[in-house]
Amino acid sequence: MTGTFQLDGANIPFEPGQTVMQAALAAGRYIPHLCYHPEFKPHGSCKVCTVKVNGRTMASCTMPAEAGLKVESNIEELNGLRRTLVQMLFVEGNHFCPSCEASGNCQLQATAYALQVMTPHYNQFFPDRPLDASHPDILLDYNRCILCELCVRASSEVDGKNVFGLSGRGITKHLIVNAESGLLKDTGMALTDKAMQVCPVGVILKKGQGFSVPIGERRYDQRPVSAQALDDAPRPADASGSCAACEGSS
Amino acid sequence: MAADSEIHKAGLDSILDRYARDPNALLQVLREVQELHGYIHPSSISYIGVKLGIPRARVEGVAGFYSFLHLQPHGEYRVLFSDNITDRMQGSQALMEQMCRQLWLQPGKVSEDGLVSINTTSCTGMCDQGPAMLVNGRAITRLTPQRVQEIGGLIRNRTPLSDWPADFFRVEDNIRRSGPLLDNTIAPGDVLRTALALGSKDIVEAVKNSGLRGRGGAGFPTGLKWEACRNAPGSEHYVVCNADEGEPGTFKDRVLLTSYADLVFEGMTLCARAIGARHGFLYLRGEYRYLLEPLQAVLQRRRDDKLLGRNILGQPGFDFDIAIHLGAGAYICGEESALIESLEGKRGIPRNRPPFPVTHGYLQQPTAVDNVETFCSAALAMQMGAENYRAIGTPKSSGSKLISVSGDCPRPGIYEYPFGVTVREVLQDCGAVNTRAVQVSGPSGVCVAESEFDRKLGFEDLPTAGAFMVFDDSRDLFEVARNFVHFFAHESCGFCTPCRVGTAMLKSTMDKIAAGLGTQYDLGEIEHLDHVLQTSSHCGLGRTACNPVLHTLKHFRPAYESRLKSLEFEPAFDLDGALARARQMTGRDDAGAHLKSEET
Numbered sequence: 001m002t003g004t005f006q007l008d009g010a011n012i013p014f015e016p017g018q019t020v021m022q023a024a025l026a027a028g029r030y031i032p033h034l035c036y037h038p039e040f041k042p043h044g045s046c047k048v049c050t051v052k053v054n055g056r057t058m059a060s061c062t063m064p065a066e067a068g069l070k071v072e073s074n075i076e077e078l079n080g081l082r083r084t085l086v087q088m089l090f091v092e093g094n095h096f097c098p099s100c101e102a103s104g105n106c107q108l109q110a111t112a113y114a115l116q117v118m119t120p121h122y123n124q125f126f127p128d129r130p131l132d133a134s135h136p137d138i139l140l141d142y143n144r145c146i147l148c149e150l151c152v153r154a155s156s157e158v159d160g161k162n163v164f165g166l167s168g169r170g171i172t173k174h175l176i177v178n179a180e181s182g183l184l185k186d187t188g189m190a191l192t193d194k195a196m197q198v199c200p201v202g203v204i205l206k207k208g209q210g211f212s213v214p215i216g217e218r219r220y221d222q223r224p225v226s227a228q229a230l231d232d233a234p235r236p237a238d239a240s241g242s243c244a245a246c247e248g249s250s
Numbered sequence: 251m252a253a254d255s256e257i258h259k260a261g262l263d264s265i266l267d268r269y270a271r272d273p274n275a276l277l278q279v280l281r282e283v284q285e286l287h288g289y290i291h292p293s294s295i296s297y298i299g300v301k302l303g304i305p306r307a308r309v310e311g312v313a314g315f316y317s318f319l320h321l322q323p324h325g326e327y328r329v330l331f332s333d334n335i336t337d338r339m340q341g342s343q344a345l346m347e348q349m350c351r352q353l354w355l356q357p358g359k360v361s362e363d364g365l366v367s368i369n370t371t372s373c374t375g376m377c378d379q380g381p382a383m384l385v386n387g388r389a390i391t392r393l394t395p396q397r398v399q400e401i402g403g404l405i406r407n408r409t410p411l412s413d414w415p416a417d418f419f420r421v422e423d424n425i426r427r428s429g430p431l432l433d434n435t436i437a438p439g440d441v442l443r444t445a446l447a448l449g450s451k452d453i454v455e456a457v458k459n460s461g462l463r464g465r466g467g468a469g470f471p472t473g474l475k476w477e478a479c480r481n482a483p484g485s486e487h488y489v490v491c492n493a494d495e496g497e498p499g500t501f502k503d504r505v506l507l508t509s510y511a512d513l514v515f516e517g518m519t520l521c522a523r524a525i526g527a528r529h530g531f532l533y534l535r536g537e538y539r540y541l542l543e544p545l546q547a548v549l550q551r552r553r554d555d556k557l558l559g560r561n562i563l564g565q566p567g568f569d570f571d572i573a574i575h576l577g578a579g580a581y582i583c584g585e586e587s588a589l590i591e592s593l594e595g596k597r598g599i600p601r602n603r604p605p606f607p608v609t610h611g612y613l614q615q616p617t618a619v620d621n622v623e624t625f626c627s628a629a630l631a632m633q634m635g636a637e638n639y640r641a642i643g644t645p646k647s648s649g650s651k652l653i654s655v656s657g658d659c660p661r662p663g664i665y666e667y668p669f670g671v672t673v674r675e676v677l678q679d680c681g682a683v684n685t686r687a688v689q690v691s692g693p694s695g696v697c698v699a700e701s702e703f704d705r706k707l708g709f710e711d712l713p714t715a716g717a718f719m720v721f722d723d724s725r726d727l728f729e730v731a732r733n734f735v736h737f738f739a740h741e742s743c744g745f746c747t748p749c750r751v752g753t754a755m756l757k758s759t760m761d762k763i764a765a766g767l768g769t770q771y772d773l774g775e776i777e778h779l780d781h782v783l784q785t786s787s788h789c790g791l792g793r794t795a796c797n798p799v800l801h802t803l804k805h806f807r808p809a810y811e812s813r814l815k816s817l818e819f820e821p822a823f824d825l826d827g828a829l830a831r832a833r834q835m836t837g838r839d840d841a842g843a844h845l846k847s848e849e850t
Contacts, residue, residue: 088751165307167314171754173744178307
């Protein structure tokens with residue numbers, strides 16, 4: 001089914017199987033998001049992409065696009081909600097941007113800037129999350145994990161390795177690796193894995209390389225997260241409107 | 251270590267073989283390993299992963315999700331006090347302190363000799379005969395200081411659970427008022443014989459005409475669900491009975507499964523006939539583990555009587571059987587799509603919907619998930635005739651409803667009423683006096699104050715899954731709400747940000763107010779969190795997690811305000827409280843070990 005729906009008053013065309021988020025990005029309209037990635041099936045856990053669909057709040061990354069929907073996104077009520085959700089993610093983990101290797105490349109930080117988050121607002125949880133430096137090439141800093149599951153999905157779906165998983169429940173939910181020792185060195189993780197590339201924050205880091213690009217010249221220092229997200233979004237490949245990168249993501 | 255690993259692999263093969271090394275049975279395998287070893291050793295996790303052909307991380311992830319599965323040793327005796335507000339009102343906290351003192355233990359810790367651990371758990375469904383506990387998964391009711399003392403002694407003497415007094419484990423039905431459902435005279439097979447005379451379409455029509463709506467709380471019309479499932483294409487259709495009765499204050503399914511199991515299975519088999527299913531599951535909450543063997547016996551008798559299995563009642567092609575799947579301590583699995591995930595041996599995370607289970611349920615096949623009482627009511631409606639059934643209750647809520655009454659009343663137990671009964675009538679029947687409030691349908695339901703006692707139970711006014719907790723004028727409704735907030739934080743699955751973080755924040759804010767450190771600012775923060783949870787949570791748990799606070803703030807705001815400091819803002823940090831650990835380590839609690847907090 002193709003057609004158009006309305007996003008903040010603009011007509012957005014969509015392809016069969018696209019979600020509201022996918023269609024919006026393809027049409028050059030940014031909806032803030034963290035756990036959504038154009039190459040993976042959306043699962044809708046961070047809720048930062050929450051929009052109002054015909055008056056009801058839904059996660060836009062999982063909401064199937066339908067003709068005639070009235071979607072509101074860039075309104076203060078929803079941006080306020082997103083601000084709170086981003087603040088929740090900040091205080092839930094241990095995020096110290098000034099000393100973080102991912103600063104400037106971090107989607108959480110960039111999204112916070114875009115939403116004008118000025119303070120964490122809430123009390124810090126200060127969870128105890130030890131580092132894993134066991135792997136010769138790769139460092140895991142669980143302090144920064146926002147539980148988006150992109151590394152889980154990438155390692156499973158692309159690398160075929162299932163290096164990552166999730167355990168625990170509620171506020172104790174946490175990222176684990178696929179080893180009896182609990183250490184990354186005992187998994188098949190390699191620098192060439194897709195899972196190396198998808199972390200939106202600074203959990204999965206290459207060892208032996210720090211601040212090779214100076215702060216101030218990094219990804220989100222160059223252009224805001226909204227522009228980067230649109231660059232990354234799959235666009236209609238040709239005039240026929242087929243969307244190659246959207247395959248398998250419905 | 252190697253020898254240790256070998257010990258923990260012992261017995262695994264027979265469990266794995268019993269489940270035919272089916273990865274969908276992962277939770278059942280883990281539950282049995284937990285029963286066998288008392289916890290699940292890291293080497294057992296690796297071994298199970300290899301044998302089931304799934305990543306180790308997935309096995310660990312599932313084991314880490316469910317409260318009753320432990321990844322570290324948790325003692326030979328694992329004591330869990332039911333921590334519903336009704337247990338607390340019956341004195342559970344003092345009893346737990348008593349037991350901790352007797353056994354020299356701190357809650358949540360394992361004793362140095364590895365003998366015992368003591369902790370709390372969410373409502374175990376024994377509110378009418380509490381305070382209650384679970385010991386190694388077995389329910390113990392009617393705790394008193396004497397009984398707790400005896401239990402402590404039995405544990406110290408390492409007396410096997412099987413040698414404990416049988417009276418400890420006695421669970422009463424406590425049926426106080428019966429109606430068409432509890433007074434039914436249906437013999438096993440009666441309903442199926444009636445149904446066999448009809449086609450599957452006619453069964454669906456009859457259930458539709460009866461006006462029956464789901465008894466789990468949401469109230470979806472049962473006939474429509476069965477029709478949608480029947481019409482959905484799929485290689486198999488499945489019937490699932492939701493017996494994960496986790497809503498605190500609800501225990502009616504426990505009684506149905508204890509004394510009306512045939513009717514439950516009759517209703518499931520009726521559904522199977524209607525939707526064309528060959529396989530059914532009963533998802534039984536882990537707290538009702540003691541019902542597993544009796545229910546298995548009923549299933550076997552029904553197989554022997556040709557009421558289950560191949561060619562039921564001699565009807566060629568009418569094949570249907572039921573397997574029991576035990577939960578392991580996760581309230582969220584009462585949500586139907588999380589329940590299905592759990593049935594598939596996964597973490598109980600609610601799915602994105604659409605698609606709905608009626609078209610894409612168990613193994614992505616059409617699945618009808620209904621509550622225990624719904625299946626019983628469907629069987630009853632079939633037997634009575636749709637018109638007769640519809641004549642009971644109110645226009646939009648036909649039939650009768652089982653109410654689980656607990657809390658401040660002399661006659662707690664099960665009450666069956668036609669829909670439309672008022673809160674006041676129930677209160678009169680159970681003998682409650684000086685009632686301040688009633689929590690209808692559990693923490694996710696509605697807190698009803700005295701001015702609303704003429705409201706009617708039913709989908710038109712006060713929908714309910716059955717819980718009815720009574721609070722008299724001696725009770726502090728703030729503490730009731732705080733108990734419920736703790737419950738939701740403990741039971742959040744953690745999938746979505748607002749519920750995972752928001753319920754934890756709500757909990758710490760309520761604790762801050764309870765500690766006398768709250769201000770008007772905190773009430774404002776609570777209202778903001780409520781809005782965030784309601785608008786952006788993934789499922790009903792998050793959306794309803796703030797109900798207890800919203801409702802008690804509406805009716806009983808003074809209970810909150812009396813605890814507030816008059817300041818605009820007060821930090822949660824408590825300087826004296828920060829020294830608690832130092833006091834504990836030095837064994838001191840004298841005045842000199844305390845900092846005077848800033849009194850003005």
